[in-house]
Amino acid sequence: MTDHATPVVSMDAITKTFPGVKALDAVQLDLYASQVTALVGENGAGKSTTVKILTGIYFPDGGTIRIDGEPVTFANANAAADAGITAIHQETVLFDELTVAENIFIGHAPRTRWGLIDKAAMQSAAFKLLQDIGATFDPRTLLRDLGIANKHLVAVARALSVDARVVIMDEPTAALSHKEIEELYELVETLKKQGKAILFISHKFDEIFRIADRYTVFRDGGFVGAGLISEIDEDALVQLMVGRTVEHIFPERTPNVAEDVLQVVGYAHPTEFADINFTLKRGEILGFYGLVGAGRSEFMQSLFGITKPSKGVCKINGSIRVIRSPADAVANGIVYVPEDRGKQGTIIGLPIFQNISLPSLGRTSKSGFLRLAEEFKLAREYSERLDLRAASLDQDVGNLSGGNQQKVVIAKWLATQPQVIILDEPTKGIDIGSKAAVHEFMAELAEQGLSVIMVSSEIPEVIGMSDRVIVMRDGRIEAELEGDALSPETLVRHAAGISATQMEEA
């Protein structure tokens, strides 16, 4: 672990420019064998671009990539794979209808001498790969029969099947539960022991300090610093990352709740949830906590008119409203910021201003005819309020970073002047700086009399932001907590369905 060892991969003064933006400006990144290097940076710092250059998807405009000290160029993704660099992406593409073994070896399956796929060889190789990373399922299982954590293991096995020397993990824990994350840490240890160089991209500081040996920090496409994790503390790393001190304290608020705005009575769905009863007051932030699969998102989507509930009524300001479609929900002042930004939140292909004005066209237009000036005005008002960072308002929303796309989605809904805003995992996968901005903004909205429902799986966020928390388990409301009853322990206990006495006995 000396600092003088030659890195397996070294990116030297790498520059990449896209039309209008300099994504990377002479950045430096070194990866060493048997070490985990954490790449840290806010959204838009250039992490994804770096990964794409390392894996041969983008070609750098300037700088050198060295492998074992020798300069190389990757003409395409295959060349990078041949050089032993492999990536496990945020959303690795896997094929549900193929078996685990087929997924692992897709594109490079072992062949018989007739040129056909050697199934036996493939299955035994897959079995060995899976065993190495501690997976226990049969390589002949169909992928769709596996849970999300096991699918992740398949993605890892696939990455390792090409005899990788360098493994890139791009936010591998984003979709995993607590237990699954622990398993992933073990896996990283295994990979380290096998001598792999690991690039680990994460927004979560606890895991960076838990598993990384080194860090490299980018900010706005530039190199800021690098070193050993053992020689830096969390505050110093955050400061490097944002270029300013960010103390992540949640905004101080005095809940100023008034009359009931939304009342949900007896909402039920044949399979996803049942017996949902609660009220939401004006100016309140109501947290929804639960494990993945507790039915929170499904319930929110039915409140928003996507799926029809089988039973139950929804009252807004005391009168019963029937919500059959999102259009009905928006008309009644209920809006939903989905967890899946790319698919459900933004409309990639349309410019920013059209994304923002889309649900408000009724107001910006005149008797059905568009008024572009009004649309730009509306988009400008809300994108400035949210400090949107973009080259222009008629830029395709798909060119924005994740955090800025989220701002567009929120801007789109605020522009409709709703009464109730439902935020589904609003800070998932966004950096610590934007996170604080989103939290502050939520507090501001509540202050102004908007009622906020926040679905979140992050305990500090749930406790820090909510006036009241509803815990869901298996599609039902397990508990409603506020004040002193609201603590990390009570949340976890109710979410997992463990009663207090059981906890004490354990």
Next chain:
Amino acid sequence: MSDTTMAARFVPNRLNSRAFRILRSWEALLLVVAVGIFVLNSFASPYFLNVWNLSDATYNFTEKGMIAFAMALLIISGEIDLSVASIIALASTAMGLAAQYGAGTTELVMIGLTVGLLCGAFNAFFVTVLGLPSIVVTIGTMSLFRGISYIVLGDGAYGGYPDSFAWFGQGYIYWVFTVEIAIFAVIAVIYGVVLHKTNFGRAVYAIGNNPTGALFSGIRVQRVKFILFLLTGLMSGVAAICLTSRLGSTRPSIAAGMELSVVTMVVLGGINILGGSGSIPGVVIAAVVMGLVTFGLGLLNVPGIVMSIFIGLLLIGVIALPRLWAMIAAKRRKI
């Protein structure tokens, strides 16, 4: 991905000027192609630059073009209707049948439009209510609608339309301008305004780019698609009136294969076949290009089968060229 000042930064509305966007557009390229073909044609045949010949030549694209506008909206929204030529056959057959019982021009027009609308509603029901893929549904109704015409007519033909009915396909509005080119122009303007200037048009683009995202933005996706199928059916009805009036008779094979010409016209006009982008001016120019090519080759006595080869090459060429150009440019940048 820029500097980290904390103040709300100014984001301009647009980076490129309107003129720049127009110059770089597909429509501009297509217009150059149209002018090129026009010039080539005028050199190739001495009969080309005669206004009456040119007036006749507009029949090569007017009927197809009427449907192409509706089809453009449908394709932008991510759907397609391959039954349009068969709707013409069914509408024409219905009109022919009515004419045998002495229906007047007004009744015939009403029948043509109604049959078009009903056929559109039939397609729309299966796609938007039952959620079936439009390409499969309309391949089915393509056989179904024309099949009904064959059952009704067999080997026969309907004729005997009232004299005043001939006005649609054979009449002139003013000087060399035919009734059909006038209808074409009016429809082009209406669809151009609907697609580019109204909330409805914006919804069509949103749905084509991301139907789930459009739904989650409060757009009534299925309702918009239903209306688009109705419109396509209605335009097929209009085209059926014009074509029947021009031919003066109805056979079950009327307009056979026209759906592919319509789709070709739409794609040539720069409408993304996968949905989400394209414009009505593009389709107008594409209609004229196809009309000019057909007319020019006709004047040179080129047989129909060669013409279809030429149209096919034109389509592939115009689509492939920009892509090839981009690939060459990208290669150069790498070296």
